Each structure stands twice: as C-alpha cells, then as structure tokens.
Amino acid sequence: MSRTVPVLILTGYLGAGKTTVLNHLLGTGHARIGVVVNDFGEVGVDAGLVAGQVAEPVSIAGGCLCCIDDPRQLDDALRALSRPALALDAVVVEGSGIAEPPGLIQLVLGSGVATVRFGGLVEVVDAAQVPHAESGGWDLEQHVKAAAMVLLTKTDLASPGDVAQLRERILRANPHTTVLDAPHGAVDPRLFFDAAEHTVPEGGQLPLWEVGESLGQRHHEHHVHHRAATLEADAAVDPAALADLLEDPPRQVHRVKAVVDVRTPRGLQRFVAHSVAGYVTVERAPRAPDAPAHSVVVAIGPAWDDDAAVQPLLDALPRAAGDGVPTAPERRRLTRFA
Known part of the structure; x- marks a missing residue:
C-alpha cells in the first residue's frame, strides 16, 4: 500500500x-x-x-x-x-x-x-x-x-x-x-x-x-492548538461502529485517523482510514499473517474541555473475539470507502 x-x-x-x-x-x-x-x-x-x-x-x-x-x-x-x-x-x-x-x-x-x-x-x-x-x-x-x-x-x-x-x-x-x-x-x-x-x-x-x-517570521501567542483522544487496543474493531465515527464525528472533532484490524471469514484484515469533517477515505493495508489483532484510532480537533463526548466513542470500537466475525453488511459499511 x-x-x-x-x-x-x-x-x-x-x-x-x-x-x-x-x-x-x-x-x-x-x-x-x-x-x-x-x-x-x-x-x-x-x-x-x-x-x-x-x-x-x-x-x-x-x-x-x-x-x-x-x-x-x-x-x-x-x-x-x-x-x-x-x-x-x-x-x-x-x-x-x-x-x-x-x-x-x-x-x-x-x-x-x-x-x-x-x-x-x-x-x-x-x-x-x-x-x-x-x-x-x-x-x-x-x-x-x-x-x-x-x-x-x-x-x-x-x-x-x-x-x-x-x-x-x-x-x-x-x-x-x-x-x-x-x-x-x-x-x-x-x-x-x-x-x-x-x-x-x-x-x-x-x-x-x-x-x-x-527571516524573523513572527510567531504569535494566538496559535490555535489541537487536542487528541486516542484508542490503542490489542483487538479488532467493529467496522460499522468505526464507519459511524468516520462519517459523523463529534462536533469538536475535525479529523479522525485509524489503523485498525477487522475480522473477516478469512482472518484479520488491516485498514487505514482518514476522515476530515465527514469526508472519508479507507485503504487496505498489509499485515503480518500471524500477528495478533491491534488497532489505533485517534480523534483530533481544536482544544476541547471535556473528553466525555469523544473518548467513550473510541473505547466502544473494539469488538471482542467472542462476538464472532462481523457480517458482510457490517464490513461493507467500512469497505465501501475503500
């Protein structure tokens, strides 16, 4: 890729x-x-x-x-x-x-x-x-x-x-x-x-x-800083839940980036996803066949005061192995952007 x-x-x-x-x-x-x-x-x-x-x-x-x-x-x-x-x-x-x-x-x-x-x-x-x-x-x-x-x-x-x-x-x-x-x-x-x-x-x-x-370029104290909320988990994610986050992020989130594993009938598949104000791109990515599941999702926006509207959405993305393989329609919610 x-x-x-x-x-x-x-x-x-x-x-x-x-x-x-x-x-x-x-x-x-x-x-x-x-x-x-x-x-x-x-x-x-x-x-x-x-x-x-x-x-x-x-x-x-x-x-x-x-x-x-x-x-x-x-x-x-x-x-x-x-x-x-x-x-x-x-x-x-x-x-x-x-x-x-x-x-x-x-x-x-x-x-x-x-x-x-x-x-x-x-x-x-x-x-x-x-x-x-x-x-x-x-x-x-x-x-x-x-x-x-x-x-x-x-x-x-x-x-x-x-x-x-x-x-x-x-x-x-x-x-x-x-x-x-x-x-x-x-x-x-x-x-x-x-x-x-x-x-x-x-x-x-x-x-x-x-x-x-x-050149003496001026640097002002009015610089607008960013804030980020992060999920890093040794797990695959729910592709439908991730698609929801990418398409409709919380109000304070400007962009989302993710490198995630998704369970399929043929094993784990890795995706790299980006979202900017709801504009979504998803790419398939290589992964070592025997590597354990691992997913990272980061939500980025201007500095916000409270993580309550952002972090719980990230924490809900991992899908337990016991929940089985996501259905084909659930996987298509994410792969249709690829």
Missing part, C-alpha cells in the same frame, strides 16, 4: 488572509508541504520560502511548488508533488482563480492520482471585513457551505459581538464545519496533517520552518 498525501484546499476572498495562513503553514510545524497555485505573483508566498515562479515542480527548502493555469492540470501537479521521493506531509492547493471551492473539492475527490487523498477545504474569512466583502458580491453562506474548517482572521480588529454573530452565521450555513479564531493566521498544522520530523543532509537547504525563523 502506498502512503497517501492529504490535499488541503485553501480558499477565501482577496485580502482575507490566505497568504498569511499559507506562509504560517510553510514556515512552522516542522513539515514538508507542497503548494499548488495558479498565479504565483498574486499568492504572495514569502520569497524566503520559495525559489521563485516555476512552471514545473521544483524542490525548495522543505517543500515543493507547482504553478498551473488550468484546473485540468491539477492531477499532473498532484501526481508530481505526491511522489514518494519528495516525502511531503501535505499538499496545499491555493484556490484563487483556479476554480470555485465545490469544483476544487470534486477535482480532488475525483482525482485519478492514487497517492493523494482529500484533506479538507479551509475557508479563510477576515472577520473585520465581511460587510465590505459582501457589498462587493461575496456570499458568506455559499462559500462556507463546503468548508471543513473556517478560519476567522483579524478577529482582534473586530468587536467580540460581531465575531460571535459571524460565527453563528457560519454554523447556521454549515453546522458540520469547524470555526476557529486565527487572528494572525496561526493555526496548528496537526489539525490537518501529521508533520513528520525530517533531517536535512549536511550542506543541504534549511527546512522551511528554519528558513521562516531565520
């Missing part, structure tokens, strides 16, 4: 703060990130974090960048950026001008590139400029409907009452999204992907996060 790279779509109206969010992800988090843009000059990615405008993917300090001028080229860019040799942790598609958000989601979900998976759409909204944007024809409700997460930037420049009202409007339009205050564009990348530790050969380029720090 090839490792799949999550693809995040970053959208928002001009001036909402997409560039600030993108540069924060590039410059922090100890991650290697690929970027797909359709107009490098308009994106404004920090010049210290990229090598320059390119038409083909190039390796840069800690990440890679592809520039495309047509949505139909997206698959080519994703194929190039998800090559195992690049060892990227995530790919970010900057949505300005490439296509409307729902169209971009369909392009990623329908991608023929087997080495990528959809990692969610992030809509960036300037909390202080929503009335101005709407007067120019931007439709808040329409743009947040497809978002797995909405980041509210510049909340420090808006009144608390206006921010609260904005949050309510967003959740009415999309009850399944996660709304986070990110006044300076700072958000924990672990809400979106797992950042691996990468070593740099002697004499090689600095990783992106070190480049950002060497």
